[in-house]
Amino acid sequence: MQEYNESGNIENALHLPCPSCGNQLNYSAQKKKITCDHCGYEEDVNAANNLVKEQSLANALDQVQEFIPEEIGKKVFDCANCSAKFMVESDKIHLTCGFCGSRNVNMDAFDHQYIKPIGIIPFYVSREEATMKFKKWIKQGAFHPNKLKKLATVDDLHGLYIPFWTYDAQTQSSWSGESGRYYNQNVRVPTKNGFKNQTVRQVRWSRRSGNLRHFFDDVLVVASQKLEHGSFDKVLPYRLEEVVNYDPRLTMGWETEIYQVEVNQGYEIAEKIMDHRLRNMCSAQLGGDTQRNLHVNSEKSNQTFKHIVLPLWICSYTYQNKLYRFVINGQTGRLNGQKPLSYIKIGLLILLVLIILFGIWYLRHSGILQGKF
Numbered sequence: 520m521q522e523y524n525e526s527g528n529i530e531n532a533l534h535l536p537c538p539s540c541g542n543q544l545n546y547s548a549q550k551k552k553i554t555c556d557h558c559g560y561e562e563d564v565n566a567a568n569n570l571v572k573e574q575s576l577a578n579a580l581d582q583v584q585e586f587i588p589e590e591i592g593k594k595v596f597d598c599a600n601c602s603a604k605f606m607v608e609s610d611k612i613h614l615t616c617g618f619c620g621s622r623n624v625n626m627d628a629f630d631h632q633y634i635k636p637i638g639i640i641p642f643y644v645s646r647e648e649a650t651m652k653f654k655k656w657i658k659q660g661a662f663h664p665n666k667l668k669k670l671a672t673v674d675d676l677h678g679l680y681i682p683f684w685t686y687d688a689q690t691q692s693s694w695s696g697e698s699g700r701y702y703n704q705n706v707r708v709p710t711k712n713g714f715k716n717q718t719v720r721q722v723r724w725s726r727r728s729g730n731l732r733h734f735f736d737d738v739l740v741v742a743s744q745k746l747e748h749g750s751f752d753k754v755l756p757y758r759l760e761e762v763v764n765y766d767p768r769l770t771m772g773w774e775t776e777i778y779q780v781e782v783n784q785g786y787e788i789a790e791k792i793m794d795h796r797l798r799n800m801c802s803a804q805l806g807g808d809t810q811r812n813l814h815v816n817s818e819k820s821n822q823t824f825k826h827i828v829l830p831l832w833i834c835s836y837t838y839q840n841k842l843y844r845f846v847i848n849g850q851t852g853r854l855n856g857q858k859p860l861s862y863i864k865i866g867l868l869i870l871l872v873l874i875i876l877f878g879i880w881y882l883r884h885s886g887i888l889q890g891k892f
Contacts, residue, residue, distance in 0.1 A: 535768060535771055537555035537557065537558060537560045538560065539555065539558050539560040540555060540557050540558040540560070542555055542556070542557040542558065543555075543771075544560075544562075544768065544771065545771045545772035546564075546641060546642070546768065546769045546770070546771055546772060546773065547645070548641070548642035548643060548644060548645040548646070548648075548678070548830075548849070549645035549646075549647060549648075551564065551641065551643060552564060553768055553769070553771075564641055564763065564766075564769065565763065565764065565766060566763055567763060567764050568638070568762060568763050568764055569764065570637055570638075570764040570765070571637055571638040571762050571763070571764060571825065571827070572637065572825075573687055573823035573824070573825060574637075574823055574824055574825065575822075575823055576686070576782070576783075576786060576822040576823055576824050577822070579634065579782045579783065579824065633777065633778065634778075634782060634826050635765070635826065636682070636765045636826045636827055636828050637764070637765050637825055637826060637827065638762040638763065638764065638765055638825060638826075638827035638828075639680065639762065639763060639764075639765045639766065639769055639770075639827060639828050639829075640757060640758075640759075640761055640762055640763070640827075640828075640829050640830060640849075640850050641763070641769045641830065642678055642773065642830040642849045642850075643830070643849065643850050643851075643852075644830070644832065644847060644848070644849050644850070644851075644852050646676060646678065648852070649676055649678070649832040649847050649849075650676060652847055652852065652854055653676065653834060653845060653847075656845065656854060656856060657845075657858070660858060666838075667838060667858060676832055676833075676834050677774060677832070677833045677834070677835075678773050678774065678830065678831075678832055678849065679773070679774045679775065679776055679830075679831055679832075679833055680770060680773060680774070680775040680776065680828040680829065680830055680831075681741065681742075681743055681746070681776055681828065681829055681830075681831045682741075682742040682743060682775075682776055682777065682778035682826070682827075682828055683739055683740065683741055683742055683826075683827050683828065683829055684739075684740045684742050684778075684780070684782060684785035684786070684789070684824055684825070684826060685737040685738065685739055685740070685759070685824065685825045685827060686735070686737075686738045686740065686785070686786055686789040686822065686823070686824050687734070687735060687736055687737065687738075687821075687822070687823045687824075688734075688735045688738075688789075688793060688819045688820070688821065688822045688823075689732075689734050689735075689819065689820050689821045690731075690732070690733050690734070690735065690793065690797060690817055690818065690819050690820075691730070691731075691732055691817070691818050691820075692730065692731040692732075692733070692797050692800075692801055692815055692816065692817040692818075693728070693729075693730050693731075693815075693816050694728060694729055694730075694731065694801035694804065694805065694813065694814065694815045694816075695726070695727070695728035695729075695812075695813075695814050696726070696727065696728075696801075696802075696805045696810055696811065696812050696813035696814060697724045697725065697726050697727070697810065697811045697812050697813075698724070698725055698726075698727050698805050698806050698807030698810055699722040699723065699724050699725075699807050699808055699809040699810065699811065700722070700723045700725075700807055700808055701720055701721070701722060701723075701808045701809070702720075702721055702722075702723055703718050703719070703720055703721070704718070704719055704720075704721045705717070705718055705719075706719050722808075722809060724811075725807075727805055727806075729801075729804050729805075731797065731800055731801055731804060733797065733800060735789075735793050735796075737759055737825075738789045738792055738793060739755075739756075739757075739759070740780070740785040740786075740788045740789050740792075741780070742778035742779065742780040742785055742826075743776055743778070743779060743780070744779045744780060745776075745779075746846075751831075751846060751855075753853070753855040754831075754846055754847065754848040754851075754853040754854060754855050755848070755853075757829050757848065757850055757851070758850060758851070761850070762827055765827075765828070770828075775828060778826070782824055782826070785824075786822065786824065790819070793817075793819070794815075794817060797815060797817050798813070798815050801813065801815045829849070829850070830848075830849025830850055831846055831847070831848065831849050832846065832847035832848075832849055833845070833846050834846075834856075843856070843857040843858060844856065844857055845857070
C-alpha cells in the first residue's frame with residue numbers, strides 16, 4: 520500500500536500497485552471501494568473525517584502552497600476550447616472535455632500550486648448507473664427530435680470531481696422597518712344616485728426594529744466557472760455530512776476539475792447568499808401582513824472555509840451546432856439536463872389543435888351542434 524508523509528501527500532502516487540498482483544488500483548463507484556480490475560482485490564474507503572476542519576479565511580492565501588497536483592500523479596489539463604481546467608492521470612494523452620465536448624490533447628504540465636482539498640465525497644453512482652439514467656432520460660419527452668436518442672453514448676459521460684468552497688460565519692444584524700396589518704373599513708363612496716357603503720381594505724403601519732444573531736454553517740459555493748447554475752442547482756443538495764478526508768486514491772481513474780473561483784471570490788458569492796438569507800430572517804421578525812422600508816445592517820466575524828470536491832456526472836453533446844448538457848449528482852443520482860425541441864412536432868401539435876377548434880367552430884355555426892354547447 521502507499522505510504523503517507525507528514526504533509527498528507529502520497530509518496531509515488533502515480534502508480535498505486537495492488538498488494539496482491541501489482542497492477543494499478545482505482546476507485547470503483549459500483550463497489551464503493553478501491554479495487555484492482557485484474558485480480559479483484561478490494562479495499563474499503565476510509566470513512567474518517569477528522570481532517571475536514573474549518574480553516575481561517577483571513578489566512579487562506581498562506582495555504583496556497585499546500586497542494587501541487589503533479590505530486591499525486593496528476594497533470595492539469597487546460598481545454599483550448601472552453602478554458603476549463605481539470606486534473607487527469609499523468610499518462611493520459613487523448614481525452615474529451617466534459618464541459619464543451621471538444622477533443623483535445625493533454626499538454627505538458629507546468630507549475631501549479633493550489634489550496635489543497637481537505638474533504639471529498641466519493642462517487643456513489645457508477646458509470647453503468649449513470650448510463651442507464653442517461654438512456655432513460657434521453658428517450659423521455661414527446662417533443663424532442665427522434666435522432667436525439669442516437670446521439671449520446673457511454674463515451675460522452677464524464678465523471679468529474681467538482682471543486683467547492685464551504686463557508687462559515689458568525690453574523691450580527693440590526694434591522695428596522697414598518698410592519699403593516701390589514702383591516703377592513705366601511706366608507707361611503709359616491710355613485711350616480713348618491714352614496715353607498717363600501718368595505719375597503721386599509722393598512723395600519725407600525726415601525727419596529729430589532730437584532731438578530733445567526734451562525735452560518737457550510738454555505739456551499741461551486742468553484743467552477745463552467746457549470747450553468749440553473750441546471751446544476753436542480754441536482755443539489757449533496758449530503759455534506761458524508762464528506763470524508765481527502766484521499767487522492769479516490770480520484771484515481773476519475774477527472775478532477777481545478778477551481779477557477781478563488782477562495783476570496785467564492786466568499787463574495789457566499790456573502791451575498793448570507794445577506795439574502797439574513798434579510799429574509801429579519802423580515803420574518805418584522806412580521807405583519809405587508810412591509811415597507813426594511814433596512815438591514817449586518818456584521819460578519821470568524822469567517823472560515825473548507826475546500827472540498829464533490830462527484831458529478833456530466834454529458835455534453837452537440838445537436839445542430841448547439842451545445843447541450845446533462846448532469847447527474849454523483850452521490851444522490853438526482854439528474855437534470857437540456858434537450859433540443861422538435862419544432863416540427865410542436866408545429867404539428869399546434870396545427871392539430873387548430874384543426875380541432877376550427878372543426879368545433881364549423882359544426883356549431885353550421886347548426887349541427889346547435890343546443891349541445
